[in-house]
Ligand code: BEZ
């Protein structure tokens with residue numbers, strides 16, 4: 670049997686040179702990762718007989734992906750962001766850390782420094798005539814004690830599945846707020862029930878998903894960062910129960926424990942009490958934070974995030 674080209678001594682030396690292993694300059698961790706990924710890629714090209722035109726299609730694809738700023742969209746679509754969550758879950762389990770509210774992906778649509786209020790907030794600017802939603806709950810520590818002064822940073826899509834800042838038709842910070850829990854660890858907000866996000870139909874992420882025979886839809890959901898001194902940063906989402914894509918999320922973010930009951934209120938007295946003239950929805954959801962631990966890193970993930978100008 671002929672030896673694979675990627676396994677020859679000549680190619681091994683070449684991969685060492687390419688990934689900077691023959692020089693003291695540079696970053697050792699980057700070299701280690703580059704060497705592994707390039708070795709795997711060389712092998713894949715050979716094993717799968719990837720033709721030059723296929724290879725250059727992929728290069729063109731990466732250029733398109735960067736130009737359309739969709740790298741952070743493809744990452745969850747290929748299950749990579751969920752895989753990073755599963756690895757952190759496994760690290761926690763190995764360190765004997767009991768699970769609080771399950772973590773799930775951040776996604777690419779967070780905007781930093783949303784307006785901060787104490788105890789309660791209204792998230793929507795009133796222009797989207799969606800179903801009104803009241804969501805409330807308590808932030809607790811792993812002993813069940815309320816955490817006062819925790820920051821609940823919440824963001825979600827409008828009824829078209831679009832996020833403010835990325836959708837320039839919406840007002841600044843629409844459907845985005847930070848809420849500080851009160852002395853009893855409570856938070857509450859008024860908003861509108863969101864619709865699930867769909868990938869831009871003509872973008873490179875959807876193009877690859879089409880080639881994989883997959884859709885690019887997410888179920889309706891609401892994102893949260895929950896943070897407090899001495900506690901691990903929690904990145905999570907809740908899903909709107911009953912959504913068609915609840916268990917078919919292209920970004921793989923749905924997790925048991927993150928699908929609270931949504932209660933529809935039709936009682937005319939309750940509608941009047943809220944100052945509304947149509948039925949509304951309510952969700953109760955408590956967050957459980959875990960304490961900082963020396964055994965695992967905190968969960969604040971460093972990545973490039975946008976700020977609204
Ligand atoms: C989202 O949070 O809506 C989202 C997450 C991953 C990919 C695309 C969108």
Ligand code: FE
Pocket residue numbers: 776778825826866890892
């Ligand atoms: Fe989202």
